[in-house]
Amino acid sequence: MPELPEVETTRSGIAPHIQGQRISGVVVRQPRLRWPIPGNLGDLLGGRTVRAVERRAKYLLLRLSNGSLILHLGMSGSLRILPRDTVPGKHDHFDLLFKQCCLRLRDPRRFGAVLWTDQPVEQHPLIAHLGPEPLSEEFNGVYLHRQAQQRRVAIKNLIMDGRVVVGVGNIYANEALFRAGIHPARPAGRISLARCARLAEEIKQVLAAAIIQGGTTLRDFQQEDGKPGYFAQELLVYGKAGSPCPGCGNPLKQQRIGQRSSVYCSRCQR
Incomplete structure (x- = not known):
């Protein structure tokens, strides 16, 4: 998608x-x-x-x-x-x-x-309930920490919830969580303000880099001129289960969280 x-x-x-x-x-x-x-x-x-x-x-x-x-x-x-x-x-x-x-x-x-x-x-009913744009000033560590308070839901599910923040799909959630050092299944309410700030910043950086590169081509997406996006070449963990972790060399693991495939490093992400 x-x-x-x-x-x-x-x-x-x-x-x-x-x-x-x-x-x-x-x-x-x-x-x-x-x-x-x-x-x-x-x-x-x-x-x-x-x-x-x-x-x-x-x-x-x-x-x-x-x-x-x-x-x-x-x-x-x-x-x-x-x-x-x-x-x-x-x-x-x-x-x-x-x-x-x-x-x-x-x-x-x-x-x-x-x-x-x-x-x-x-x-409009499809738009009225949406959360802030991830690249906006409104989305930051303080906001994310406030949304996570007393929530048992996995942090990956929280950042993929369009009512919390829009546009953080599965690919970019995997990447941002790895770069922030946060396990995708960790309960959102157990993440500190400092780590929420790091995660919010990584979400912004991953999305901004993907926009500059023209998106991520995995199956169907092409740009309006027919050229593919190239951010897939910069993915660190998504689609790479079993490969060595870019940080420590430990094999990357995969599990399903919220019906979506999640790839992570059990050593680098806590």
């Missing part, structure tokens, strides 16, 4: 092509995604200008004068900037047309979303 760095890479890639441009049409080839694409989307968007291309968690927000288009890439979706006359493929379900190009959603598993709201997007 595309995680926050992949979605941010997509946002920064498509924004220069469509921000400030007028929408000339909409093509819906398959309306049945995770939720149905609104049938009147063409009437709502036609002739409107994209004022801004933003991201909230893993949602892309196209801001227009009359509302916001909410896009989600689902499990394997991607967005491309293409010439208008590019022949669509089997899984190309949605096009947003502009004078010089089209923005095309490809979604083989159809878990993505194309939604519309004419209300403040911050109040």
Whole structure:
């Protein structure tokens, strides 16, 4: 699934092509995604200008004068900037047309979303409950420690909870916890303020580095220009169970925590 760095890479890639441009049409080839694409989307968007291309968690927000288009890439979706006359493929379900190009959603598993709201997007049911952005000043060690107080849930599950902080998916949770020296199964309430501060900082650094590198390509993700992300080359533990720990050489272990695979070093992470 595309995680926050992949979605941010997509946002920064498509924004220069469509921000400030007028929408000339909409093509819906398959309306049945995770939720149905609104049938009147063409009437709502036609002739409107994209004022801004933003991201909230893993949602892309196209801001227009009359509302916001909410896009989600689902499990394997991607967005491309293409010439208008590019022949669509089997899984190309949605096009947003502009004078010089089209923005095309490809979604083989159809878990993505194309939604519309004419209300403040911050109040949309999919967005209203979300926690702070991990790269914001609001997310820091004091905030994380406060959220962890008297919580028995594993720290990995806590930082992957979008109500606590958005966008820390499985890959980056593994990496940040290793770099912070914290065992992924450790109860959140047993982690000190100092260690929460270290973890919050490592989350920021891992995500920032992944954004610079263009995200992490493991299965499906590619950037809007078709080039893969390269942060996978810098992963220290994710997907490397049984390999020597980069810190001490001890074999990395793996266990399932919250239904997700967790790789860690039993010697370096406590």
